[in-house]
Amino acid sequence: MPRKDDAIVLTEGSQYRVKSLEARDKPMETIGIFKGYAAVAHDTAIVMELEKPLGDGKAMLRLIPSHMIISIDVLKAAKEKKAKEQNEEAAYFG
Numbered sequence: 001m002p003r004k005d006d007a008i009v010l011t012e013g014s015q016y017r018v019k020s021l022e023a024r025d026k027p028m029e030t031i032g033i034f035k036g037y038a039a040v041a042h043d044t045a046i047v048m049e050l051e052k053p054l055g056d057g058k059a060m061l062r063l064i065p066s067h068m069i070i071s072i073d074v075l076k077a078a079k080e081k082k083a084k085e086q087n088e089e090a091a092y093f094g
Contacts, residue, residue, distance in 0.1 A: 010034050010046065013078035018048065019070040027070050030062055038063050 010016070014034050022028035032048040039045075045063040 009080075010072070011078050011080050012036055014074065015051070015076040016048070017073040017075055018046070018064055019072075020064050020068040021070065030064060031075070032062070035061065040065055043067060 012034055015032065016034055018030045019027040020030065030048050031051040033051075035047040035049050037044055038047050040063060043065045045065045046069070048062045048064065050060045050062055
């Protein structure tokens, strides 16, 4: 259990189930490996490598804008990288 002052963060390499807005009646479900964050216009999106590739079997990435996310379930957690490694891969948006 995380301590009260520990931040909950998405970990690269972890497997998540993300429900996001698709239509009024039903959310879109994405199951895959979290790859990181991306800038989409004036918003931030999470980048997921889909568990089940579409079509020709190649890996497919899905960008989900943060304001569209309804819920995130952790299916398989990867170990967190050390602070130094995380800082080297930091992305800044502004």
